Amino acid sequence: MNTDATAISIASGSAADAKPGNTNYTNADPAFRVFVDTLSYLEPEELALVIEAYRFSEEAHQGQTRLSGEPYITHPLAVAGALAEWRMDSQAIIAALLHDVMEDTTVTKAEIAARFQKPVADLVDGLSKLEKIEFQSYQVAQAENFRKMLMAMAHDLRIVMIKLADRLHNLQTMAHVRPDKRRRIARETLEIYVPIATRLGLNNISRQLQDLAFRHVHPMRFRVLKRAINAVRGNRRELLSKILDGIHSKLHEENIEAGVFGREKSLYSIYRKMAEKHLSFSQVLDIYGFRIIVRDIPTCYLTLGALHARYKPVPGKFKDYIAIPKGNGYQSLHTTLIGPYGTPIEIQIRTQSMHNLAEEGIASHWLYKDSEESGAHLQVKMHKWLHSLLELQSSAGDSSEFLEHVKVDLFPDEVYVFTPKGRILALPRGATVIDFAYAVHTDIGHHCVAARIDHELSSLSAELANGNQVEIITAPQASPNPAWLTYVKSGRARSKIRQYLRTKQQDGSSELGENMLNQELLVLGIRPSEVPTAVWERVIRDSGKKSKREFLADIGLGRGLATIFARRLAAHGEVPLVEAGAPAPLVVRGTEGTAIQLATCCLPIPGDPIVGYLRQGQGLQIHTANCSVALKSRNSEPSNWIRVGWEPETGKYFDVRIKVTALNVRGVLGRVATGISQAGANIENVSMDGENLGMYTVLHFLVQVSGRLHLASLMRRLRRMTDVVRIVRDQE
Template identity: 40%
Template sequence: MIDADDLIELVRNYNPRTNEKLIRSAYAYGMEMHEGQFRRSGEPYFSHPVAVAAILTEMHLDDATIVTALLHDTIEDTRSTYGEVQDRFGTEIAELVDGVTKLTNLQLSSSETKQAENFRKLFFAMSKDLRVILVKLADRLHNMRTIKSMSPEKQVQKAHETMDIFAPLAGRMGMQWMRDELEDLSFRVLNPEGRNSIMRRFITLQRETGDVVQKITGDIRKELERAGIEADVYGRAKKPYSIWRKMEASGQGFSRLSDIYGFRVITTSEADCYGVLGAIHQRWRAVPGRFKDYISQPKSNGYRSIHTTVSGRDGKRVEVQIRTREMHEVAEAGVAAHWAYRDGVRAENPFAVDPAQWVASLTDRFENADDHDEFLEHVRMEMYSDQVFCFTPKGEVVKLPRGATPLDFAYAIHTRIGDSCVGAKVDTIRVPLWTRLKNGQSVEIITAEGQRPQATWIDIVATGRAKAAIRRSLRDEDRRRFEKLGKELARVAFEHVGKRATEKALTTAARHMGLAGSQELLARLGAAEITARSVVETLYPDLAEKKGDEIDAARAVVGLSGEQSFTRAPCCRPVPGERIVGIAYRGKGVVIHAIDCAALEAYEDQPQRWIDLRWHSGVHQPVYDVGLDLTISNDAGVLGRLCTQIGEQKANITDLRFLDRKPDFYRLILDVELRDAEHLHAVMLAMEADSDVASVERHRELKETT
């Protein structure tokens, strides 16, 4: 616990004209009143009010607020009275202490109707003097920092209350740093494993990539020096809860999140803010839709800053906030900037707003409201800047995260409504499904029979519920497609041995292979989890082709003279089953091309070099390499799963090379050894049927390379 001298020194650092006698007297009075009282941790109870006062000194608050922090529990928990505090410290401080006491006595985590009434009282108390809530927020922050001494049940209750009420309130008042810490401390209690998981991944990421913050900060400083702009640059990793919330909202894993680092540039003038923006955008590519100018359009709590997100070092997305020093003070302190002192006088910050305006307007607006639920919903709409509340045509409220779309709204009503959604009207006007909803809007969903969710919807919606429902529907759709593909593969395989793929044959094969039935067999066959050949071998082992019957690759082509050898043209790489032609080379034997190969145009005036060839009609060995041009989702495990599927098709991967890497998709070339054109077709069908494959094409070189 810090002593009175240390506390006074903390105040004197920003307010040399502080009333030292007043603070020392309050310190002594508080210690006397709380003598003999102890916290659950075993520390003297007075260490808590002192810590709360120290937190408020970080916001450079006035003497009255610091003294209120020292005395905020005296009227409630000791023999002290309002009259005694008033006599010793004056009416202003007595009113503040009494206001904090009343806030403390509100049961803010009770039932919904009672909570609405408590919110009403909370805002009425705040409207008299907002310093009351500043002390209460600092009080809650210190309690959350020391929450481990409480019982597990009490920890969970306080963490929920903090997450639901105090953290959003701190954010709405502009104190984002306090909101971040309150949320993270609550997150530590409510989901310790989730938080630890993120921390472990951060450590792994730092070990793999080094200090990314320091590197990117250095990059920004170099660009500003080049532009001749004087500014301070700071960077940090975002808080674990902020990352967790982003993961939940986007449905993405940690490895797919890009903007997990935030950077601030503090300039000396507003003109320099836009100069910094230009320098950053000139050096790095801006991410569309991630630019906001709160300097030209400030928030209601006085917040001013430019926000932009760019693709920085190694393609990592980084968020950059640009503001002046005065704007930064308001951004850090929020409404507390109204009381901030500098060098002994009230700081004249042109961007600090009257802190009572928002609360006063809110209480005036609902002073005569009879419907408690309506009052609570409106309060939440004002407080929770990360949520939106929209209405159905019947007036029912639907709560959604900020950034939600009409599709999220549809799925929030019912999965069936979401699945069949074809359009939406917002405030009676038809809008695209990707429109971001705002507080208070009325949303009407238009549905149609036969409509099914589209894969692109995943990128449109913001809620986990909608993403899960869309993925489930897409999986069902994939299964039907896999069954259809599997039926065709089975038909071809059975006809190859002179049999028919009847329902009874497929059911019998499924039973022998340990599968639920013929539909399960066809689905797994279409998804390349089993091969058509294995199904045939299960029923007709004597008819299935054996490896001993395979054609030797050296005699796979018919039409060559006795001593002639052949090679496949690397431009088209033909495989058995495709029409081919040979081009004779002196000393090189014969190079075979697919009949439609573009490289053959170069030999049209040399007919003497053309040789009519065809592939042997027997079963070939899987030794013919073919390039597959794949575009796949950049998700964990996708490439490994596709490689496994290719192996299950009895094909061998000989080479892999990436052509393009994007945050959401990879494009690559896979060289695969195959048996013939039918084998190639089966592999490509299996790839095309995978939901994480955007496209698969046969890769051909533009020209002959021999």
């Protein structure tokens, strides 16, 4: 697709010269005449509406110019021209002509809807940025704009087609944009728009966007690489001709009718290969590939066999995307052969219908009647993916997190794995068992504990490969672990895990906040159960929170002080007062999860005197009263510390560190470990000092005990051992 022809500035005439029903555009601008001529596939009344939209946009942008000095209307005209090349409907073309009027002029959505109907207004609104809202930073604003655009895409695919055409023309005409802004727009294109185009199967526009963005992000590398390719183009012409003749003769010998085309890889794909594999340009031999177009699927496989008979295939380089299409509907046979002089030859074999889909993707639905059935199937797949964005949106914490999930989900490289029943799932390359579990169902992901990959037991972090059959093993009591976020690859899995952990944190924080508030109310002489509902609603509303749960969670996370909110509740006369009591310590069980965390510096256990440090936005951290870290902070931030105490029976085991100095004799580690086990404690970790201490060795154990009494019993048992010289509790 080339939009340069439609980017000519409007120097004379106007849309008024191109009235509906009038095919004489001699007085109209040349770019406009070219544009109208490409709309011959529209009905006359649709063409009339497009011309009216052009006139409307021209008037709205009157007096506005691009940085190049051209009238602004040249840009929407170029975008609409690109859509006309895709033979898109009149509503999409009108929206392309009007796509900047809401953003850059005083025109409103209501005006557009009244003049060009609501579907067009919705398209324009989906393309407009949120510039009237103030955001914390440019990054947050961009994330929110992307969120809006992607959500609109999920409802109407035409929005992304217009946006991609808009981005392509902007990249083609960035000569007058500041270099830093050029680089930012180009990076954004590579990170977001190129993967979206690839996901939608728009390989043609994807390649154009890649090379244009590459030129702006790395201008020097672009020029050097372009010169190098131009230099070798002539040198390799004889080799390419020899390969092409060889393919033609073999296909003729086998009576296979086919079109054979040599193709040069895009500059960006060559650069990426050099960067990823640390190659110099001279080491990249496969800058050319060949594409073979045949009449039907059986002929694809016949052609593959014929070529494998002519040239030796490279092991492991064959991919059958016909039997198992890519997630964006792409189908072809891929193989790499060893050609003359040991040159690797990349071959793609496909039918004409597959070729249409491969080059134009979702746009082929409008472009090619012969692939109408395939296009409809592709539309279903794309709508399914786009609607998965709605699910990501609902579970994302904010726009930045949503954009992060979408970026992960836009990876074009995929692995294809099977469920035990033979269902194929496409996952990002590098996906793990956990990604697979969440792809099957959220509940299976939440409760997975292990898996069988090709019938062999495997861990949750195991990376999946093409063709693996995966069976997930679940347990009712299992739940997501924050550590999973370090190795999951799919946006869905990452989103679901974060959503679960957020909910769990809010539940724990809400419970902690309620306990803290109740404690303060009792100090003021108020029974928490006797606070009227109306008083609660008033205080919650005044604090700007949506619910009591959110209100209490903020207290538990340290975003609001329980003392202040207790006084606000007491300030209302409807609250009955009782005799005020002495402040009681907050009770800690040690099983509260993320709301209450035991400090790793001192590892408190039941029986230890403890204090609580309320961290802004992170909940309550429990330290031992004599912890050196706690003592420093208590002096500098006394208001953040609260009185806490242990629940009498926690029914839980707690980590504690012990340091054992023992005789450096054979088998001492085994005997000490046996003693710990006999004392009813679990060993979580063990290490030894690296220094050679002669007759003594120092052993560091991380063990689990039920409390201080249990620890004392364990230490007494170890002291009675003849090999043990000294044992102490190890606290940083």
